[in-house]
Amino acid sequence: MSLRQLQVMVCVLSTCLVSVLWAQPSFLMGPDPTWVVLSSPVQSPVAIAFEQEGNAFDVRVRVHKPQDDTSRVEIDLGLAAQSHVKLDQSKAQVHTSAEQLIYHFTVPVNQLISQESDWQKFAFGLAVTQVTTGARPVRSITRFHHQDNRAVFNAMSDNPAHWMPFDMQAYKTTLAQQSSLITVDFEQPIDGKASIVIQDADGLPVRNLVSGYDFNEGSQRVLWDGLSDKGELVTPGTYTWRGITHAGIKPQYMMRFANGDDNTWQSWGPNHSTFKEVTTNGKHIFLAANITEGGQSLVKLDLDGKFIQGYRHMHGLGIERSLIAADDTYLYVVQDGNTWGRRNEKGNWVYDQKVTLVRYDLQSSKPINYAKATGSVGHGSRYITVDTMKVGPGSNNPNWHDLNLVGTAMVGNRLYIATRLNSTIFIHNTQDGLQIDTLKLPGVGRLAATPDGRIIAIVNGNELVSIDANKNIKPLAKLNGIDPRNISVGPDGRIYISDNISHQVIILTSSGKVHRRLGNPGGEYKGKFDIQRMVHPHGMTIAPDGKLWVVEDRWNPKRVLAWDRNLSKVVIEKFGSPQYGGPGTGFDPKHHTHIIAGQCLWEVDPATRSSKLISIFQEKPGMIDGCIRTPLYFRHHRVNGRTFLIGSSKATFVCELLADGTLKDMAALSSTPMFAYACNWKPPQTYVDAYYKQFPELKPKDANAPLVGRGSPLNTRGKGGVLWVDRNGDGKTQGDEYSFYPQMPDVSVGYWGFAAKDLILHMFVKNDNQWEILKIKPNGFDSHGTPQYATLGDAIKQGTNPIQATMRGFQSAIVDSHERIxxxxxxxxxxxxxDGSLLWQMANPWLGVHGSHKAPLPQVGVMQGNLYFLGAAKLDDNADLLMTNGNHGRFFMMTSDGLYVDEMFRDVRQSRVLDNYTIGGEPFGGYFGKADDDGKYYLHAGNFRLYEIQNVNTIKRMAGSIDVTVEKLNVATQRQLKVLEKQKQDKVATVTWLDKAPRIDGNSNDWSKEQINWDSSGQYPVAVKLGYDKDNLYVHAAVRNDDSPWVNGGKDWTNLFKTGDSLNIELALDPDAKAKRRTSAHGDIRLLIAPFEKKNIAVLYRYKSDSKQNAVEFASPWRSVIVDSVTELVDVQIGVKKQHNWYSIELAIPFKALGTDSPAGKVIKGDLGINYGDSVGEVTRLRSYWSNKATALVNDVPGEIMQHPDMWSNIRFEDRP
Structure with a gap:
């Protein structure tokens, strides 16, 4: 075959070949093909090898050497072709090693064949006998390569027809190819890992051959299949290769910082909000925030502030306010506001905004039903509807944008709930949740209970009244000069008011007179941290040990604190939790224990695992006039004794860290829509004015149309970039400090940012459909000390460098110390x-969040879901080390000159262990760098965890060359074609008719052998058998390699798909439904089977139903899904059998319960899936389905409950006999 023919063949098949490359590393040489292994994994090793040289035919048999002198081995060997011979060990030379015996037989070729074609008839048989000598000898026979269907412990057959044929020609071809393989030889200095990249004669990248694979110490040889990274056959010639070896890069957990003192895997508090409420039941402290996505928003602490447990807010209820009360049995949560994922509709929409009451068992944290509750949206008796108001343009309250719930207090078994709309206090019985009374109180606000059973209420903003058990109202005091945020009453009757003017706690006597003020006044501040200066104090409670607990409603930093019983000093502080993903970190390479978190500067001490707050960057948390809470991370850069922080996110920021510990904004660069996006679509008014001045045609003519927001003209694409520079040196924005350049409409810093290393700003600009690099270098500093940048237009006019590579869908970029990008x-x-020329490239499939959802399970050296670069740290004189965060929690390391190094942390889909080496999904935060003061590498990740990155010092470089010939390429192509023969066909599952129903016990002994099988990238195998009769669908599923089999700790049976192991059956029962639909239709169901509260439960999700009586809403911050009917099927029989790492489940599902008849002879669409949870059944880590392989999403409730009928396959029900 000519080279051109080879290239055409491989070009046609390249797509298939590349997909195979992902399945198994193509560079592995595999076992020595000289030896044909005959034994199974459970047998003593036996192998055979053949070699013909002239008229001599050599056969070698390799067996395991007996470990003592009381045993010997006997060999019986039969060879047949045109003729046959039978040999035993007496005819062999025996070669002995420490572990093996090799029996070497030589037979004249003419005793087997008379012509070369006779080798097509070749067959052999073998028997190995282990003989134990002594007074009572024992003979143990194992025979191999027989086809007479007799047991392996029988003696070797004397009949050559019973010996199994062997393809001698294929064997010889395989051996001949060994000398024509394209290989790379290298030395692995220590047990560890290696990476190898192949380049052409010009040094351009050809193939990333080996990426972070494990090798033992010693000489190594790897195979190159002759393909480039594109799957194309290379041309003959000389190629170079370079690579690295190392011992394996390891993260060593050190501590957590700025995130409480508790060693919990999840953050101890909320990420999307701050704690606002605190209460006590006389035994514990309880905290409440209104919303979180990860971490905890409802928390129980001990009296010393140690985290005990969290409680999960119920889906579908208000997320803008949560007020709490607690007794010895329950935590009561009253909620109000929009629900998660709700979007305002167009037109005169109306929305029922509810105030709801939920209770949680203090010990188990489960929501506890109310027998006579008024709840809806599928939660049935889970909650009480306290009050409802209609809001929206079509309601009687079209301009209402506030919250109805204003106060909660508990006296005995009475819960007082105050709402604003009707100025009413609703009184509910805590035992059954029902309303027992009401009280009209105009201007009602916050409530607190007194020791003698009265209620103290704030009314009209700054007045206090007392309400006794008979609902008598008595004026108490007027709070002049005080802006109350919350109220609490101590056991001595004193009244505590959190004041939003002085930012102090005002302590009143029981009669309402001011007794004292607590805390240093002043409120928001920046600079040196003052432990006794509160900022926006909110909820308060007096603990039984006399401490006053206060929660601060602020972000820089989030803080919960406790004053000692004498109210003289703060004795407990709990900081955090970080916002979602833990962004906004960084460390000073000159002082690596100085760490940035929460827009503050901290000093950490890994030895004691403690962190001390040093200073606060800004009065109002955030950059660009407080509109951008934090970048993803900061890189330090020093110039002339000054310290600059370079921030990276949807914009690039330049700030100066001043000597007093504050931060001064100096510049920002982004595209116009991304700048607004970075400000959560509410940029400074100075930007809004400058934007519409630059683009007057975009300003809405309708006075009621929004000027800001995602749906406003600020989100107009193709308007170029924006550069802000603090030209007057005040650290604030002015309208004339923004420069735009719409003449270059397509610009980008990426979704996750373009991380600069110094004061030189970078941006990608598109010129004539060609991406180019823009560098904006300051011309020194102006008189205010601000970097002197040109305007954006002038900078572009000074020139850009075209990028000489394909750059599609880029999400982030970074600049290394060699100015490479x-x-x-x-x-x-x-x-x-x-200059924009290509230096290297590395396969990067399944990019970003959404790309990761389509990714298979992890494979060594294959990056998945890369988000952005966490930093760059010098490795050697050639390159920096870079690290990326993958969306499934794996972090990847590579050199800036294009060598893959290693990965670290567990994939969230596979991890059964929640510890400090599992980061978790959507890790939108972190920072990686090298400390100058100790020479070590450090990583911030996992919501403010600190790691030392070890073994970087073991990285060694290596290089060499390879000669590639036409003959070698021919052999490579033939090997690849064999791989393609293993491609799978379309899926069809057969449901067999059963004359006799199986016993539902989890066993499979009364099932046939026919089954469907699948796994996840070669891991977690599943086998399912399907059967039916006139009444039932029967299912048997066997799940292997599950280290925590059949565990689901969910508290809510409607949500068990999120909390651990489950079996999921999806069926399309309506034959009239659109075949190619992408969303659920009538008749589409999911049946979920899972363990729940020491039993097994069957939950039916009917996605479209005429009745919405049992509807359930599943929500995340950005979307929600309502399943029309979610019910428990009590008629499903469930049998489960489990062992230490596997389980099997067997079902009898009545067709009647599914709402259909027995579908005999029909073909329907459907799917089967297994959800795998962590070891304790808290979260689902992997969804593995038979048909739909796009199931990697495990961080979004709506996405995990949604169906994808277009990804289902055929399920065929056999005809009924």
Whole structure:
């Protein structure tokens, strides 16, 4: 075959070949093909090898050597072709090693064949006998390569027809190919890992051959299949290779910082909000925030502030306010506001905004039903509807944008709930949740209970009244000069008011007179941290040990504190939790224990695992006039004794860290929509004015149309970039400090940012459909000390460098210490020289959050879901070390000159262990760098965890060359074609008719052998058998390699798909439904089977139903899904059998319960899936389905409950006999 023919063949098949490459590393040489292994994994090793040289035919049999002198081995060997011979060990030379015996037989070729074609008839048989000598000898026979269907412990057959044929020609061909393989030889200095990249004669990348694979110490040889990274056959010639070896890069957990003192895997508090409420039941402290996505928003602490447990807010209820009370049995949560994922409709929409009451068992944290509750949206008797108001343009309250719930207090078994709309206090019985009384109180606000059973209420904003058990109202005091945020009453009757003017706690006597003020006044501040200066104090409670607990409603930092019983000093502080993903970190390489978190500066001490707050960056948390809470991370850069912080996110920021510990904004660069997005679509008014001045045609003519927001003209694409520079040196924005350049409409810093290393700003601009690199270098500093940048237009006019590589869908980029730019792009991560020329590329499939949802299970050296670069740290004189965060919690390390190094942390889909080496999904935060003061590498990740990255010092470089010939390429192509023969066909599952129903006990002994099988990238195998009769569908599923089999700790039976192991059956029962639909239709169901509260439960999700009586809403911050009917099927029989790492489940599902008849002879669409949870059944880590392989999403409730009928396969019910 000519080279051209080879290239055409491989070009046609390249797509298939590349997909196979992902399945198994193509560089593995595999076992020595000389030896054919005959034994099974459970047998003593036996192998055979053949070699013909002239008229001599050599056969070698390799067996395990007996470990003592009381045993010997006997060999019986039969060879047959045109003729046959039978040999035993007496005819062999025996070669002995420490572990093996090799029996070497030589037979004249003419005793077997008379012509070369006779080798097509070749067959052999073998028997190995272990003989134990002594007074009572024992003979143990194992025979191999027989086809007479007799047991393996029988003696070897004397009949050559019973010996199994062997393809001698294929064997010889395989051996002949060994000398024509394209290989790379290298030395692995220590047990560890290696990476190898192949380049052409010009040094351009050809193939990333080996990426972070494990090798033992010693000489190594790896195979190159002759393909480039594109799957194309290379041309003959000389190629170079370079690579690295190392011992394996390891993260060593050190501590958590700025995130409480508790060693909990999840953050101890909320991420999307702050704690606002605190109460006590006389035994514990309870905290409440209104919303979180990860971490805890309802928390129980001990009296010393140690985290005990959290309680999960119920889906579908208000997320804008949560007020709490607690007794010895329950935590009561009253909620109000919009629900998660709700979007306002167009037109005169109306929405029922509810105030609801839920109770949680203090010990188990489960929501406890109310027998006579008024709840809806599928939660049935889970909650009480306290009050409802209609809001929206079509309601009687079209301009209402506030909350109805204003106060809660508990006296005995009475819960007082105050709402604003009707100025009413609703009184509910805590035992059954029902309303027992009401009280009209105009201007009602916050409530607190007194020791003698009265209620103290704030009315009209700053007045106090007392309400006794008979609902008598008595004026108490007027709070002049005080802006009350919350109220509490101590056991001595004193009244505590959190004041939003002085930011102090005002302590009143029981009669309402001011007794004292607590805390240093002043409120928001920046600079040196003052432990006794509260900022926006909110909820308060007096603990039984006399401490006053206060929660602060602020972000920089989030803080919960306790004053000692004498109210003289703060004795407990709990900081955090970080916002979602833990962004906004960084450390000073000159003082690596100085760490940034929560827009503050901290000093950490890994030895004591403690962190001390040093200073607060800004009065109002955030940059650009407080509109951007934090970048993803900061990189330090020093110039002339000054310290600059370079921030990276949807914009690039330049700030100066001043000597007093505050931060001064100096510059920002982004595209116009991304700048607004970085400000959560509410940028400074100075930007809004400058934007519409630059683009007057975009300003809405309708006076009621929004000027800001995601749906406003601020989100107009193709308007170029924006550069803000603090030209007057005040650290604030002015309208004339923004420069735009719409003449270059397509610009980008990426979704996750373009991380600069110094004061030189970078941006990608598109010129004539060609991406180019823009560098904006300051011309020194102006008189205010601000970097002197040109306007954006002038900077572009000064020139850009065209990028000489394909850069599609890029999400982030970083600049290394050699001025190289590395781009996190699709389909490849690319390294660019400063002039834009391509330096290297590395396969980067499944880019970003959404790309990761389609990714298979992890494979060594294959990056998945890369988000952005966490930083760059010098490795050697050639390159920096870079690290990326993958969306499934794996972090990847590579060099900036294009060598993959290693990965760290567990994939969230596989991890059964929640410890400090599991980061979790959507890790939108972190920072990686090298400390100058101790020379070590450090990582911030996992919501403010600190790691030392070890073994970087073991990285060694290596290089060499390879000669590639036409003959070698021919052999490579033939090997690849064999791999393609293993491609799978379309899926069809057969449901067999059963004359006799199986016993539902989890066993499979009364089932046939026919089954469907699947796994996740070669892991977690599942086998399912399907059967039916006139009444029932029967299912048997066997799940293997589950280290925590059949565990689901969910508290809510409607949500068990999120909390651990489950079996999921999806069926399309309506034959009239649109075949190619992408969303659920009538007749589409999911049946979920899971363990729940020491039993097994069957939950039926009917996605479209005429009745909405049992509807359930599943929500996340950005979307929600309502399943029309969610019910428990009590008629489903469930049998489960489990062992230490596997389980099997057997079902009898009545067709009647599914709402259908027995579908005999029909073909329907459907799917089967297994959800795998962590070891304790808290969260689902992996969804593995038979048909739909796009099930990697495990961080979004709506996405996990949604169906994808277009991804289902055929399920065929056999005809009924």
């Amino acid at each position: 590395v781009v996190n792009a699709d389909p490849n991560m690319i390294g660019l020289n400063p």
